[in-house]
Amino acid sequence: MRKKYRSHVGVLLDILRAIDEEGGANVTRIMLKANIPYDRLKFYLTKLINEGYLEKRINDEGKTVYVLTPKGVKLLSELLFLKEFFDSMGLPL
Amino acid sequence: MSKLIIEISAIIYSLADLIGFLACTGIVYVFSRAYSRGSKHLIANILGFFILSLAFLLESTVFFLSTYSYLRGISPFLEPFASKYDFFWFVILVAYPLGYFMILLGYLSSYKRFFSMPIILTTLSQVISFPLAACIALIIALKANGKKPVMVSFLLLSSSHILYALYLVYLYESLLFILSLLRLLATSLLFWIIWRL
Numbered sequence: 001m002r003k004k005y006r007s008h009v010g011v012l013l014d015i016l017r018a019i020d021e022e023g024g025a026n027v028t029r030i031m032l033k034a035n036i037p038y039d040r041l042k043f044y045l046t047k048l049i050n051e052g053y054l055e056k057r058i059n060d061e062g063k064t065v066y067v068l069t070p071k072g073v074k075l076l077s078e079l080l081f082l083k084e085f086f087d088s089m090g091l092p093l
Numbered sequence: 094m095s096k097l098i099i100e101i102s103a104i105i106y107s108l109a110d111l112i113g114f115l116a117c118t119g120i121v122y123v124f125s126r127a128y129s130r131g132s133k134h135l136i137a138n139i140l141g142f143f144i145l146s147l148a149f150l151l152e153s154t155v156f157f158l159s160t161y162s163y164l165r166g167i168s169p170f171l172e173p174f175a176s177k178y179d180f181f182w183f184v185i186l187v188a189y190p191l192g193y194f195m196i197l198l199g200y201l202s203s204y205k206r207f208f209s210m211p212i213i214l215t216t217l218s219q220v221i222s223f224p225l226a227a228c229i230a231l232i233i234a235l236k237a238n239g240k241k242p243v244m245v246s247f248l249l250l251s252s253s254h255i256l257y258a259l260y261l262v263y264l265y266e267s268l269l270f271i272l273s274l275l276r277l278l279a280t281s282l283l284f285w286i287i288w289r290l
Contacts, residue, residue, distance in 0.1 A: 007131070007132050007134060008131035008132065008133075009127060009130050009131050009132045012130070012131070078126070078130075079130070082123065082126065082127050082130075085123055086127070089120075090200070091135075091138070091199075091200065091203050092203055093127065093132065
């Protein structure tokens with residue numbers, strides 16, 4: 001079967017949604033939920049942190065997790081809106 | 094009664110175009126937001142819907158002006174077909190097909206992992222050429238007084254275009270072989286007509 005095409009924005013949405021659903025997630029959880037390889041995920045995480053959409057925190061177990069900043073929450077809601085619109089237009093986001 | 098129908102139809106048409114303009118402008122806005130977030134593949138869709146919105150706006154304006162002149166008794170209905178509106182009609186004539194074409198390209202290129210742009214363009218050009226060549230064959234058939242070679246030539250060319258489009262989608266070698274033979278036959282027929290002169 002043909003692999004479903006995901007654009008840059010589609011990948012961003014999957015990453016943000018994975019983090020949001022977990023309420024803060026580590027790299028492995030994001031990789032699994034967003035279905036993205038480690039190298040590519042590191043690129044996106046760095047970019048999102050630099051642009052103020054994510055921040056790194058240490059959880060109770062001493063592990064590094066990524067959480068959404070208020071700016072990140074806003075971006076996620078915008079991307080969800082775009083995703084719904086694109087679905088209705090029959091286009092991949 | 095017919096005057097009333099014309100008036101109502103023209104107002105509805107003008108209104109529909111205006112709504113079309115607003116809808117397309119909205120779509121361009123939302124696509125632009127996605128584009129600015131990194132969905133660069135949307136450029137063809139944005140351009141297509143932008144051109145389409147312009148076509149809707151222009152047509153709505155022309156229809157509105159036409160209806161207004163008609164209601165005021167200044168001119169007959171669709172007087173805009175007169176030369177002073179030629180520019181508007183020309184823009185509309187170009188804008189609709191161009192807009193739809195760009196949108197179609199946008200949709201096809203969104204699945205670019207599956208198709209490549211040169212293949213998409215070639216397929217489209219073959220699909221468009223098929224009915225055009227068939228229409229030429231039909232006109233020749235009606236007008237050529239029993240002389241068939243040119244008509245047959247265009248019919249064969251038309252068939253080869255649609256087979257080429259199918260080949261680009263399904264990649265069956267046998268299709269390529271058949272369309273090559275048809276193309277050879279078609280061009281040879283055309284050449285023979287010139288040669289015997």
